[in-house]
Amino acid sequence: MKASLLYRIASVLLLLFAIGHTLGFRQTNPEWGVGSLIESMRSIHFDVQGFSRTYWDFFSAFGLFFSVFLLFAAVLAWQLGGLPAETFARMRRTAWALAICFVAVTALSLKYAFTTPIVFSAMITMCLIAAAWLSTKKAI
Numbered sequence: 412m413k414a415s416l417l418y419r420i421a422s423v424l425l426l427l428f429a430i431g432h433t434l435g436f437r438q439t440n441p442e443w444g445v446g447s448l449i450e451s452m453r454s455i456h457f458d459v460q461g462f463s464r465t466y467w468d469f470f471s472a473f474g475l476f477f478s479v480f481l482l483f484a485a486v487l488a489w490q491l492g493g494l495p496a497e498t499f500a501r502m503r504r505t506a507w508a509l510a511i512c513f514v515a516v517t518a519l520s521l522k523y524a525f526t527t528p529i530v531f532s533a534m535i536t537m538c539l540i541a542a543a544w545l546s547t548k549k550a551i
Contacts, residue, residue, distance in 0.1 A: 418492025425485035
């Protein structure tokens with residue numbers, strides 16, 4: 412398999428992960444019994460550096476930060492997949508940095524998340540590592 416195809420697969424997976432995360436991270440299930448906690452997070456306001464915020468604002472912001480990061484990573488992976496070998500040689504550290512970043516995302520998913528983000532992050536990580544590895548052989 413060519414590195415360029417693996418980068419494109421990773422890019423599509425990243426886009427799907429971003430969409431799923433954005434649509435789902437603020438969803439709750441009444442069976443979890445967290446309704447009163449969520450309501451407290453939404454209703455208790457406090458001042459932070461001149462802004463009135465809630466913990467729900469912080470939770471939402473950091474969740475959306477991750478969605479933006481996933482979209483950026485999707486664009487980056489797509490672009491890495493389209494680089495000619497001579498250009499990619501200059502981007503090798505970036506490719507490995509992206510792969511290592513997703514090793515960390517996968518580890519965090521294993522520690523704190525559930526099946527869907529674990530599967531997505533693991534598949535993305537495998538694609539990125541394989542693509543970075545194959546690209547060192549100028550297989551793009």
